[in-house]
Amino acid sequence: MNNTVILSSDACLGHVPGPEHPECPDRLIAVREALMAPEFESVPWRHAPLGTKEQLLLVHTPEYVRRIETIRPKVGYVPLDGGDTIMSPGTWDCVMSCVGAACMGVDLVMKGEADNVFCATRPCGHHAEPDRAMGFCVFNHAAIGAAYAYKKYKLERVAIVDFDVHHGNGTQDAFYHRPEIFYASCHQSPFYPGSGARYETGIDHNVVNVPLTRGAGSEKFRNCMTFEILPALKKFNPSFLIISAGFDAHRKDPLGGLSFTDDDFYWVTKELMKVADECCDGKIVSVLEGGYSLEGLATGTAAHVRALMGN
Numbered sequence: 525m526n527n528t529v530i531l532s533s534d535a536c537l538g539h540v541p542g543p544e545h546p547e548c549p550d551r552l553i554a555v556r557e558a559l560m561a562p563e564f565e566s567v568p569w570r571h572a573p574l575g576t577k578e579q580l581l582l583v584h585t586p587e588y589v590r591r592i593e594t595i596r597p598k599v600g601y602v603p604l605d606g607g608d609t610i611m612s613p614g615t616w617d618c619v620m621s622c623v624g625a626a627c628m629g630v631d632l633v634m635k636g637e638a639d640n641v642f643c644a645t646r647p648c649g650h651h652a653e654p655d656r657a658m659g660f661c662v663f664n665h666a667a668i669g670a671a672y673a674y675k676k677y678k679l680e681r682v683a684i685v686d687f688d689v690h691h692g693n694g695t696q697d698a699f700y701h702r703p704e705i706f707y708a709s710c711h712q713s714p715f716y717p718g719s720g721a722r723y724e725t726g727i728d729h730n731v732v733n734v735p736l737t738r739g740a741g742s743e744k745f746r747n748c749m750t751f752e753i754l755p756a757l758k759k760f761n762p763s764f765l766i767i768s769a770g771f772d773a774h775r776k777d778p779l780g781g782l783s784f785t786d787d788d789f790y791w792v793t794k795e796l797m798k799v800a801d802e803c804c805d806g807k808i809v810s811v812l813e814g815g816y817s818l819e820g821l822a823t824g825t826a827a828h829v830r831a832l833m834g835n
Contacts, residue, residue: 525566526806526834529637530559531629532644533572533621538614539647542601545610546779546816547647547660555644555812558822559829567833570632572645575623575668582671583664583698588655592616592662604657611662619662622649622811626669629809630764634677640797640808640832642769644825648813650692650768651717658694659717666768666811667698670705673764673809681706683762685753687745687792688770688813689780691720695768696731703728706760708753710734710745712773712782732756741775741783749792758799764807765800767793771815771824779816786827793831808832 537549559567580589595602595611602611622645629641643665650666651659670682683706684699686692691711696719699705703726711720713735720733734748757765771789773782793810800806810832815821 526639526832528567528639528829528833529632529641530567530569530644530829531572531625531641532556532569533625535614535617535621536645539618540612540614541610550818551815551821552644552646554818554822555825558826559644561826563835564829567829572621572625572628572643574617574620575627579623579627579668579672580663582675583654583667585655604662609657609660609662615662619647621645622647622665623663623668626665626809626811627672630669630673630676633807633809634673639806641810642829642832643809643811645812648688648770649811650686650688650695650813651690653694653697659690661694664694664698666766666813667695669809669811670766674704679763680704681760681762682764682766683757683760684708684766684768685757685796686711686768686770686813687773688768689773689777689782690716690770690814691733692768693717693719696720696724699726700731701727703730706730706757706762708732708757710736710748710753712736712738712780715781730760736782738781739783742785742788745782745784745788746791749795754795754799758803761803763804765796765804767796767808767810768813769810769828770813771821774815774817774820774824776817776820777815786823789824790827790831793828797831
């Protein structure tokens with residue numbers, strides 16, 4: 525059994541982007557309920573603190589951070605990217621808790637207080653670019669966690685692996701010219717946000733993209749991981765691994781078009797753990813990204829955390 529820790533905060537329920545919006549508080553409620561099942565009773569939960577502006581600036585531009593802080597509403601809504609990404613009065617504390625969770629997770633693992641950490645936070649973050657919000661995402665928590673681990677602990681290499689149904693354009697953009705950070709993604713294509721082609725390989729082949737056609741299921745997912753992403757990750761030999769854990773590739777998801785199962789999420793987590801065990805003593809922080817079927821999100825997350833625990 526691994527010493528797995530779950531980080532979360534009630535502030536992550538405070539981002540309410542409007543009625544019928546897919547990125548709703550019910551997502552986190554479903555995740556929490558799934559992880560309260562008896563099989564997870566040995567896993568400690570810890571409160572995620574608010575992140576800091578210094579942490580934001582590891583990835584985001586000062587002008588963008590200043591803009592988001594300045595326009596946060598006291599009442600009502602503020603659209604950030606034409607309507608997909610919306611700020612409500614509780615959004616600032618919510619997204620800052622996501623940042624705080626990612627960085628606290630790194631601290632817990634690096635200090636030996638946890639073998640791995642799952643950040644049960646929302647909204648997702650991997651579409652947020654250094655200077656703009658996109659696709660429900662305000663700040664890029666996984667990217668910030670990677671940059672924080674690299675800088676604070678003076679690591680040689682940090683990797684991010686993303687299995688959300690959407691390509692993490694923001695994460696790729698943040699590190700495209702930074703060879704010390706590796707980013708790999710398998711994602712549906714053609715699909716939002718339109719990035720993630722195979723030829724997008726970064727400054728030193730530190731970016732690996734494996735597009736999957738609509739309807740792709742377990743076999744294609746496991747093949748792309750086994751023969752492309754996992755070997756590239758192992759070759760990179762990271763000192764720390766961040767997982768962008770999206771569950772909208774689940775076959776039940778209403779927004780995605782892939783057909784992954786709970787067993788696939790369990791399998792990929794175990795495979796990533798094997799590489800982490802070889803390269804970096806199992807140091808992993810997993811950050812929740814998308815997932816818009818409450819049932820698929822709940823069961824997929826449970827499978828992911830079950831694997832992190834070593835069950």
